[in-house]
Amino acid sequence: MSSIVVQAFMTLDGVVQSAGGRDEDRDEGFPYGGWQNDYDDEVGTQLVREWESKTEALLLGRVTYEIFAGSWGVWDEDAPGLQGELTRRYNRIPKYVASRTLADADWKNTQFLGPDVPEAVRRLRAQPGGEIRIWGSTQLVRTLAEHDLVDEYRLLIYPLVLGTGKRLFAEGFPISRFALAESRVLPSGIVLCIYRRNDG
Template identity: 70%
Template sequence: MSSIVVQAFITLDGVVQGGGGPDEDREGGFDLGGWSMDYDRENDTLNEAGAIIEDWESRTEALLLGRKTYDIFAGSWGVWDENAEGFMGELTRRYNRIPKYVASRSLTDTSWKNTHLLGPDVPEAVAKLRDEPGGEIRVWGSTQLIRTLAEHDLIDEYRLVFYPIVLGTGKKLFPEGFPVSRLALVECRALASGVVVSTYRRS
């Protein structure tokens, strides 16, 4: 059996939008992109967060993405140089090799290698994937997809990297109306930078 694992960089007010760069996701007029990368650059001198993400990603056996996140990933990891040094090249090679499962009714360009559309019944398709032997199926971004998965009790674990930042605007991981979810804290680690990394599993 595989496990569905949601990973997110998240502010204290629950925002997960556009942490990676100023143009990563400007939907809704969001103009605060790059907040997590900027914070790490200024404060994570030990690269603790980077080491944690590297460990997590070494376990990724598939990606499960919504349409918008898939477009972001395909336009970055899907075209970056696999021969780049260090973690960048390693993760690019991994993301190109593993299957990508996408929830979309309108996507037509699946040219990023090993991309598969989930079809019209996303919960059923994900349940079948989860029942198959394998490792961790990673979910990044994809807030609408995460809500759908939570509605059908298909999320096994949340790995949340909390930044001591309040943005006051942006897409939230757990917005108003999110399904009731009971979780157990299994790990919590405070980094020297002030970031707190917490792992929750279904209780």
């Protein structure tokens, strides 16, 4: 059985929008793109490197998929450091995309989930394998939570309040029970929290 792991860079007020780049996601006129870049944390970089080494597939909503395809999908695989490592990995693993509007994709190893996303994800999760990683994709995460299909939330919480932007757990998010598996404070003040399903 595979596990569905939601991974996110998140502010104190739960914003996950456009953490990595100024123009990554300007939806609703979001003015704070690239907010994560003000924090330099080598420990956090090492954690992401370790986590992504376990990623066997990406599961993405349309907007996040297009952001990823326009970056990881075209960047140089021989780039130094984490950028090259993730570019190589993401190019080789399957990408599963939830979209009502996209019909084809140029990024290799991309598959569309079809009209019944929960059922498609249920089938993926039932297959042998490792971690199926979700980045961003807040609407997809909510849909999966409504069908009890999220196994783990892996959050890096930044000591920052933005007051606006897409939130991972927006108003009306379904009730979900998880157990805290790990927490620690990184040198920059970022707090790592890992929550796993609580089936007890």
